Amino acid sequence: MIYEFQHGVITGAFAPPLAADLARLEEAFRRCGHLHIVLTGTDRAPSTQMPWPAHMREAMLRAALGPLADRADFCHARDHLYRPDLQGGVCDQVTALLPEDGGGWLGAEGLAHPLANSLAEPERAEQVRAAFLRDGPDAVAAQVPKAVLEMLRAYAATPDFNRLREEQLYIDDYKLSWGVAPYPPIFVTCDTLIQHGRHLLLIRRGGQPGVGLWALPGGFVEPDETLLQSAVREVAEETHLDLTPAHIAEHLVASQVFDYPKRSARGRTITHAFHFRFPEGPLPKVEAADDAAGAHWVAIDTLEAMRDQMFEDHADIIEYFRLEV
Numbered sequence: 001m002i003y004e005f006q007h008g009v010i011t012g013a014f015a016p017p018l019a020a021d022l023a024r025l026e027e028a029f030r031r032c033g034h035l036h037i038v039l040t041g042t043d044r045a046p047s048t049q050m051p052w053p054a055h056m057r058e059a060m061l062r063a064a065l066g067p068l069a070d071r072a073d074f075c076h077a078r079d080h081l082y083r084p085d086l087q088g089g090v091c092d093q094v095t096a097l098l099p100e101d102g103g104g105w106l107g108a109e110g111l112a113h114p115l116a117n118s119l120a121e122p123e124r125a126e127q128v129r130a131a132f133l134r135d136g137p138d139a140v141a142a143q144v145p146k147a148v149l150e151m152l153r154a155y156a157a158t159p160d161f162n163r164l165r166e167e168q169l170y171i172d173d174y175k176l177s178w179g180v181a182p183y184p185p186i187f188v189t190c191d192t193l194i195q196h197g198r199h200l201l202l203i204r205r206g207g208q209p210g211v212g213l214w215a216l217p218g219g220f221v222e223p224d225e226t227l228l229q230s231a232v233r234e235v236a237e238e239t240h241l242d243l244t245p246a247h248i249a250e251h252l253v254a255s256q257v258f259d260y261p262k263r264s265a266r267g268r269t270i271t272h273a274f275h276f277r278f279p280e281g282p283l284p285k286v287e288a289a290d291d292a293a294g295a296h297w298v299a300i301d302t303l304e305a306m307r308d309q310m311f312e313d314h315a316d317i318i319e320y321f322r323l324e325v
Helices: 019-031 054-071 084-095 122-135 146-155 159-177 227-239 245-251 304-309 314-320
Strands: 005-012 032-039 072-076 104-107 187-196 199-205 218-220 252-258 269-278 292-299
Touching: 005 019, 019 032, 019 054, 032 054, 054 072, 054 146, 122 159, 187 227, 187 314, 199 227, 218 227, 227 269, 227 292, 245 252, 245 269, 252 314
Parallel strands: 005 032, 005 104, 032 072, 187 269
Antiparallel strands: 187 199, 187 218, 199 292, 252 269
């Protein structure tokens, strides 16, 4: 059979694969002899925004595609939200999948191509995830392929589903509490990176959302404090580590605003991160308090392996600051 293109590349989260996704993938297969399907968000901890790891989403896609999956291969890619230089590496990786003779097209979210943006809108996928976690697989039966529905039914019988369902219900209540606001609320938070030689101070979250995940010390800004005052207060409350004015003057090396619109399931949340760098030496004693279930000095060399255990975009924030001694 002669195809319009020899190869094609499509990127997407497929969380979960929707019936609309399948229809458009089938259209891509009618035009292409072979598809390279790139699954994004492969380094995310399970959350209401990304319940399934990449290998599970790939299995859903393979089941939905049936025999067409024999004409596809799958690549897993990170998002790198705040490092455009690393995002370029992903683009190079994807482009390298196309043949050298140019007999292919690149269909990806945001690219100008006839099949670009052909996957279901992120908002629709978000609605399907919320309905699934809130009410179970039958609530989304009309939105997903039959093969995906069967896999969702199996997932709904696992402890992971129950944990994320609790998180979804918490988020529903959280948003409902702001429902009387005349405009959608925009939250302001602060997070703090405290680097001590080759260690970084992290907490274990004790409350929803993201119970048990690793996170930077931080929290919401109070009305009567500056951003820096908020960051210092949160560190003290969650870890019992006091940052004195002398520490701030000598060891605060950088700060940055992180405002990816979908960075938090709770709603539009803009965070300001402060990076303190202390020299190598004995690690100060820390102790979890407030809403932190644990406080630990974590070796920087181990952070790479912890990306899929980090809350929201905190791994990307850490990545942005390039922790160097």
